[in-house]
Amino acid sequence: MKLAKNIGIAAIAIAVAAVAKPTQAALVNYGFSVNATSGDxxxxxxxxFQYDDSTLTGTGEETLGVSNGLSILFDYxxxxxxxxxxxxYPSSPVVSFTNGNLLGLSYLVEDQFFIGNDPVNPNTxxxxxxxxxxxxxxxxxxxxTVSYSKSQSVAEPMTVAGIAIAGVMGLCLKRKKK
Structure with missing residues (x-):
């Protein structure tokens, strides 16, 4: 009984640590749509597109590129x-931020299209x-124009595992008491 109680306490501690741990880097996913209203x-x-946010500080102007895991799929x-x-490529494309807020892509495909705000300053x-x-x-x-929408985040596996272990251990402890 004492072993089961100790395991239950350990499982609860793991679950709390998994939920309460500081935010870690994650792969962030966005969808985007282009609404071409003129031209051919x-x-x-x-x-x-997807990127690793581990180097973002959320302060000032920042860009992430291929070296930060930026990957893009665009059907045009x-x-x-x-x-x-x-x-x-590989110095571009980039995704830009101001104070942690997404500005958008800077993405140039020769003889096809450019996504960005200003062709004169293509790295924004x-x-x-x-x-x-x-x-x-x-x-x-x-x-x-281009519009962006952030995709739903997925819970980290450690958080899910910790909660599952705590739940199972809690049920085992409850069953042992009966």
Whole structure:
């Protein structure tokens, strides 16, 4: 009985530690949609991206790139583009933040499109969609907008395991008392 009680207390301690531990780095997922309202290819196009937030401080202007686990999938005109499709890969694409708030992607695919706010400053992400004739950013024409939505976070496995162990141990202790 004493062993079961000690195991139960240990399980509860693990569960509390798992829930109360400080926030750790996580992979963050976003979906995005392009609403092209003008140009040669009007329509809606969809994509997603993911990054590791472990180096974000939430202060000032920050960018994360491929070295921070940034990966992109974007379906445009029947072709699926990835982060490796960016003209300046692996130094681009990037995702930008101000004080921890997402500004958006900066993503250039030569002869196709540019996502960002300002083609003159292509390393700042944003919410504008441009058609592009070449890698020359002076040949861009804004044809739409981009909207972003954060995907649901998934609980860390250690938290789920700790809660499950505590629940099972609690049931065992309750059964032993009867």
């Amino acid at each position: 290819n009007p329509g809606q196009y969809f994509g997603s 005109l029947g072709t699926q583009y990835t982060e490796a499709s960016d003209f300046d 992400g944003g919410t504008k969609f441009y058609s592009i004739l070449s890698a020359d950013l002076l040949s861009t024409t804004q044809v739409g």
